[in-house]
Amino acid sequence: MLHHYLLTVVLFVWCLLIPVSSHGFWSTEPGSLKELAAGVATELKEKSGSAGKLYLDKANVKDSVSGETSNLSAFLVNELESALSSAGFSFTDFMEQADQVVGASYQRDGDRLRIFVKYCPAKDSSSCKSLAAALALNRLPKESFSESMDSRLKRLVQKVGGSKNGLKVFISPVVERRNRYASEFSEYVTAKVRSYLVNSQQFEVLEEQPVTRSLSNTRGLAAKAKQVQNLETSAALFSGADAVLEGYYLEGSGRVTVAITLKNLKGGVLGSADETFERSMIPYSTANQTAGTLAAVADVAGQASQQAVKLNTTKGDRYQVYRAGEKVQFLMQVAKPLYVYLFGINTKNEVSQLYPGPGQQPAPLQAGRLHTVPGDRDSWEIVVEPPFGTDLVKLFAAERPLAVPVISGSVAAKSFSNGTRSLVRRDVIQQQLAAQKTINGFDLVDYFKGVAEQQGLTLYEDSLFVQTRPQ
Structure with a gap:
């Protein structure tokens, strides 16, 4: 069942990055992202016949040519979410619980931005429908193609890693600072931090679900428990790591600060850094x-x-x-x-x-x-x-x-x-x-x-x- 789910995700993402068989449905070129999103919501409601539950594939709203994200990705997600909500649609964090999956991609073409929106039945990625529109670049927010959330996260990882090499790193999820819970935002940040750390080839990043997941392995872990010097890093020790990367985020007025720290198993700090993100850059919910x-x-x-x-x-x-x-x-x-x-x-x-x-x-x-x-x-x-x-x-x-x-x-x-x-x-x-x-x-x-x-x-x-x- 899980393998089928993963295959569906891969197929859906692949379809998003190849804008084919699209059709425009605006009588005139939309004047803004907001107007474009409103048109998508109207079309989707008319074609689906009802306002059901949607899974919005936020992580893959990106440039279909370069595969990169920018501030535009966040702006487009925010407008789609607002327009679809106003049209009566509700959202779920899990694709398997949705009626339909909605995603988008874009590419620059001269002085125009071409945007492709695709929606598919959640259980049948072969029946996707695609919408397309062109929007003048001067109609976009000025910061659309400036530094993105992803580029700042990449810089954050680079600052923490510094000149250190060769460590076996266990990654502990980034959580909300005060109440220590995970959210849609923290799950995305954790995944990105992991990805950048793996791609840097600077460290050996241990698997996402550590070896401690095996119930039959608890006897083996008992021997390692005697070696624990710092309870906070014990899970990293059990996984065979010699360092742990942990982090938190803290919300302020219109901003969110993300801080991550690299520690050895005794709790000593090997590197730490933080980055602040304007709330408009973040297409994910920070609340839970x-x-x-x-x-x-x-x-x-x-x-x-x-x-x-x-x-x-x-x-x-x-x-x-x-x-x-x-x-x-x-x-x-x-x-x-x-x-x-x-x-x-x-x-x-x-x-x-x-x-x-x-x-x-x-x-x-x-x-x-x-x-x-x-x-x-x-x-x-x-x-x-x-x-x-x-x-x-x-x-x-x-x-x-x-x-x-x-x-x-x-x-x-x-x-x-x-x-x-x-x-x-x-x-x-x-x-x-x-x-x-x-x-x-x-x-x-x-x-x-x-x-x-x-x-x-x-x-x-x-x-x-x-x-x-x-x-």
């Missing part, structure tokens, strides 16, 4: 509303970087995308003996305890070991099935046992009111929750912080987003 809501409940932004606990999966650090039917296994590590508690939180605020499991007695996890959930001897497993989406897994740890509450939706939440964090002082709420045996799922973080404070303990935390998708 679902993940943002989960991050607020799990207080991801409030986690201190204590370097004492680490949570990932067998797919490697922060590369957590699972398809239907795959099995999920979590990996837990501690820097010293700690009692660990693991919970899953979904978008309905349903909380499930993953560790300790039913019948398991609390016992401190030991440093230098790799602890798995489910364990090799457990009689249960985690298999991906509908409904798909985003979940968050939250880890708490302390030097002494903590009382685990009963989670019930029938108990009123104290930490949140109508989906937003309460204005009542958090220390007061935490003290109240520490006295309760049953809590609302929204109160999970403040409960554990209250209980730890009550016992005079330091509470260690980590969080992990897990995305599940159809096959």
